Amino acid sequence: MSAQPVPLVPVLAVVGIGLIGGSFAAALRRAGQVGRVLGVGRRQASLDRALALGLIDEVVDLEQAARRADLILLATPVGAMRAALEALGPHLRPEALVTDAGSTKADVAAIARAALGERLRQFLPGHPIAGSEMTGPEAAHPALYHGRKVVLTPLAETPVRARDWLTRVWEACGAHVLLMDAERHDRVLASISHLPHLLAAAYMAQVSREGDADLRLSLAGTGFRDFTRIAAGSAEVWRDIFLSNRESVLDELAAFERVLGELRKTLEDPDPRALEAFLEQAALARRLWDGRSAMT
Amino acid sequence: MSAQPVPLVPVLAVVGIGLIGGSFAAALRRAGQVGRVLGVGRRQASLDRALALGLIDEVVDLEQAARRADLILLATPVGAMRAALEALGPHLRPEALVTDAGSTKADVAAIARAALGERLRQFLPGHPIAGSEMTGPEAAHPALYHGRKVVLTPLAETPVRARDWLTRVWEACGAHVLLMDAERHDRVLASISHLPHLLAAAYMAQVSREGDADLRLSLAGTGFRDFTRIAAGSAEVWRDIFLSNRESVLDELAAFERVLGELRKTLEDPDPRALEAFLEQAALARRLWDGRSAMT
Numbered sequence: 001m002s003a004q005p006v007p008l009v010p011v012l013a014v015v016g017i018g019l020i021g022g023s024f025a026a027a028l029r030r031a032g033q034v035g036r037v038l039g040v041g042r043r044q045a046s047l048d049r050a051l052a053l054g055l056i057d058e059v060v061d062l063e064q065a066a067r068r069a070d071l072i073l074l075a076t077p078v079g080a081m082r083a084a085l086e087a088l089g090p091h092l093r094p095e096a097l098v099t100d101a102g103s104t105k106a107d108v109a110a111i112a113r114a115a116l117g118e119r120l121r122q123f124l125p126g127h128p129i130a131g132s133e134m135t136g137p138e139a140a141h142p143a144l145y146h147g148r149k150v151v152l153t154p155l156a157e158t159p160v161r162a163r164d165w166l167t168r169v170w171e172a173c174g175a176h177v178l179l180m181d182a183e184r185h186d187r188v189l190a191s192i193s194h195l196p197h198l199l200a201a202a203y204m205a206q207v208s209r210e211g212d213a214d215l216r217l218s219l220a221g222t223g224f225r226d227f228t229r230i231a232a233g234s235a236e237v238w239r240d241i242f243l244s245n246r247e248s249v250l251d252e253l254a255a256f257e258r259v260l261g262e263l264r265k266t267l268e269d270p271d272p273r274a275l276e277a278f279l280e281q282a283a284l285a286r287r288l289w290d291g292r293s294a295m296t
Numbered sequence: 297m298s299a300q301p302v303p304l305v306p307v308l309a310v311v312g313i314g315l316i317g318g319s320f321a322a323a324l325r326r327a328g329q330v331g332r333v334l335g336v337g338r339r340q341a342s343l344d345r346a347l348a349l350g351l352i353d354e355v356v357d358l359e360q361a362a363r364r365a366d367l368i369l370l371a372t373p374v375g376a377m378r379a380a381l382e383a384l385g386p387h388l389r390p391e392a393l394v395t396d397a398g399s400t401k402a403d404v405a406a407i408a409r410a411a412l413g414e415r416l417r418q419f420l421p422g423h424p425i426a427g428s429e430m431t432g433p434e435a436a437h438p439a440l441y442h443g444r445k446v447v448l449t450p451l452a453e454t455p456v457r458a459r460d461w462l463t464r465v466w467e468a469c470g471a472h473v474l475l476m477d478a479e480r481h482d483r484v485l486a487s488i489s490h491l492p493h494l495l496a497a498a499y500m501a502q503v504s505r506e507g508d509a510d511l512r513l514s515l516a517g518t519g520f521r522d523f524t525r526i527a528a529g530s531a532e533v534w535r536d537i538f539l540s541n542r543e544s545v546l547d548e549l550a551a552f553e554r555v556l557g558e559l560r561k562t563l564e565d566p567d568p569r570a571l572e573a574f575l576e577q578a579a580l581a582r583r584l585w586d587g588r589s590a591m592t
Contacts, residue, residue, distance in 0.1 A: 129515055129517050130517070148517075149514070149515055151515070178514075178515075184508075184511075188508070188511060188512050188515055189515070191503055191506070191512050192503065192512050192513070192515055192516040192517075192520050193516075193517070193519055193520065195499070196499065196519055196520060196523040196524075197519065198556075198559065199495055199499065199523075199556070200523060200578075201559065201574070201575055201578035201579075202552065202555050202556040202559045202578070203491070203492065203495065203552060203555075204578040204579075204581050204582050205555050205559070205574060205577050205578045205581065206551055206552045206554075206555040206556075207487055207488065207581070208577070208578070208581035209555070210487070210551070212480075212484070213581075215480075215484060216484050216487050216488050217488070217585050217588070218445070218474075218588075219425055219445055219447070219474075219484055219485070219488055220488040220489075220585065221425050221426070221444075221488075221489070223489060223492055223493065223525075223526045224488050224489065224492060225586075226522040226523070226525045226526065227492040227495075227496060227522070227523055227525075227526060228492075228582050228585075229519075229522045229523075229582075230519045230522065230523060231578045231579060231581075231582045232579050232582040232583050232586065233579060234579070235572050235573075235575035235576035235578075235579050236572060238575050239568060239571050239572040239575055242563055242571060243563075243566060243568060243571070246563050246566060249563065250560070250563055250564065253560060255502055255506070256498065256499060256502045258502075259498050259499075259501050259502040259505070260494075260495070260498040260502075263494065263497065263498045263501070264546070264549060267538055267539075267542050267545065267546055268546065270539060270542060272535060272539060275535050275538060275539070276531050276532060276535040277531075278497065278501060279497050279531035279534050279535055280531035281501050281504070282496075282497035282498070282500040282501045282504070282527045282531075283497075283500075283527060283528050283529060283530070283531050285500050285501065285503070285504035285527075286500050286524050286525075286527045286528040287528050289513050289516065289524075290521075290528065292513070292514075
């Protein structure tokens, strides 16, 4: 070891070395803010590739990760987190922090509460709003989080010092960190991520069940392509997201159906002015968002 | 003029020299299948640019276009077609053919029937399924129709010779031509183009009306971007499309809502297996479409 300054994370452990976990390790490595990266995973082939790609330095098990790491990122499906936390808990170093990258946060907080007991203060739920259609360690990239938002949802038990440290770690990856409570996170994500997926899936299912589906699909163009792209996502992953955030998703769906009903009325009893005003509101909101998101 | 073979279209007139009309002229020119291109338009600035870009050779009025052209493409909003057809009708050369590029076809056929009378056999409705978020003559490109679908909806009055000739003209632009009746075209387009627009607009309006819309939109990512992109389209254009195809759009919306209700039930009374099976059907259909559309 040279006389370089101490990195923010002397020892990082990543559980699940795919796009999310691998990119986190790669970003911290490029920023010079990680010493050693330990990798934990179920699939040997993925671990081998992660080693070959230099994303991790060493493969360890959960107990070793807990005994050695300063920071542990759970980059696994939410369904695998309880078992991981139960295996990590008894061996965690007292100053270590565990975080995650799951798409829903109230359920993760509840899982951590059940699995960690009095070690709960060592867990801080998080959600990097970044992704890609690609998966696996090959898709990992040090710039994945650059300019992206990361939401942290501190628990009542979370020490301010831990919150500030994890914020700096994500900022070192190039991300903007937002703090909010888990319930608000879940409502917002239900609105801007889960509901679009639900609607795109329902639409895609409807088209594909029609008797002339082949003709329809043969004429579908770029608008269709973009509108339905998210429907191609993993059914297993999205089933878990919908179930873990079902109340917020159902609330958002109900709100959407009310507004859709208003739009339907302008067509059923044709009202060209009201129809155009509605479409104009939607178009302006979308263009405004484009302008804002281009600035960040 | 040199001793080149006679082009398919000795004299073409394009009414409305934007993306659609300009690209048609450019494609035929590149294919060596047009002699002279006449341009008709309301906005002098657009006509000047079209001349400067070499999309058209000459600016004329509707009467001149009718007196000289072998083929006339109406690349205007559907709302402007009746007046254009009424101005063209009395002066059309007996062997000339008029076609259009509107997004709905039953209404265009009705407009032509009312405007042209016994000249109806000289009108053949068409719809090139190609577009872009860009508009205007600058966006015109000879390759716009390459590999794209063009639907022609011949009327009972349409001579086979006219249908075959227009098919060859579009094929010279690189397009694949499909023939179907206007009603089927409108149902299919309601399904794969108009309904997605309706849903994206309703969704965008709903999100933007929420009290915490700013927070929501600040966390929206790439899935949101793709799902809502079409909602940014012109409110005026889409108002006209929805109104001219309202019965088919309402039918498709009702079919969508039935399927959405089925998906909602798997969440309301949580049924993980049914939910996953539904999502899997949608994901497979979307991936299959991707594979097919990549081949064409």
